[in-house]
Amino acid sequence: MTVTPLSAPPPAFDLEKVLASIDTMAAQRPVAAQVVTVANGEDTSAKVLSRILASDVALATRVMKLANSAYFGMRGRVTSLQFAVTVVGFTTVRTMATVALTELDDESRLPENFWDVTTCLALAAATLAPRFGERPPDALCVGLLAQMGAALLHHNDPDGYAELVAEHPDVTGRRAAELRRYGVHSVRLTAVALEQWGFPHSMTGRLNQIDDFTSLEGGLLRAAFEVASRLTADDHDPVPIMRLTCGQLREDDLVPVLDSVRADADELRRAMLGE
Structure with missing residues (x-):
């Protein structure tokens, strides 16, 4: 194509x-x-x-x-x-x-489907956290903020970023496109912003390791993005979860996670946006 x-x-x-x-x-x-x-x-x-x-x-x-x-x-x-x-x-x-x-609570200034993805991402991270030795509330927070960099890129270049998102529905491919266009991808931009505000390494480290497929530290967030993609992207081509998580998870492990996230995502979205 x-x-x-x-x-x-x-x-x-x-x-x-x-x-x-x-x-x-x-x-x-x-x-x-x-x-x-x-x-x-x-x-x-x-x-x-x-x-x-x-x-x-x-x-x-x-x-x-x-x-x-x-x-x-x-x-x-x-x-x-x-x-x-x-x-x-x-x-x-x-x-x-x-x-x-x-201003992540102002949907008029965000990429399309921002909160649909973010709530699924956050709940998936929280649900899977114990498998990676993490606390669910901390993982929830990483998931809620992971796309902040995407919002900042959208604020800076609304038309161009909207086109980029439309052309790269897969989040991994999108990060590569962001890097080519802006010199930094959205998840790394989130990490930089959180580092500037003094957020702990336990949060920023997960973000910085997302593209290192040999790193278990980034495996939780990669798995959460995969769950979010399977639930929100119609044309998503599933990536083997074992490859994303250094063998930590199997496909069977995702079945209850997908069900749980699907059930709770709307309520979390309403709470975060005050609806």
């Missing part, structure tokens, strides 16, 4: 400028920005974090909805913001604040 080159020339891609644009967004969401900073502090308590969070009603509401979702098994029992922060954990609250300050 002949692939037509992108009609729009690539923009001059300035990584520092893109990262600086996040700081500009953060200035417009000061509470979310403060949560991102404070949640990383060793002396931060759930009481302190919930008090800050309460100043952003939309963000606080999302944290409450997530705490009461089926994922955390506390449906209807979380009635205070402080308890919600305790239930979901500081890393998850920080992740949700990052979603808000980078």
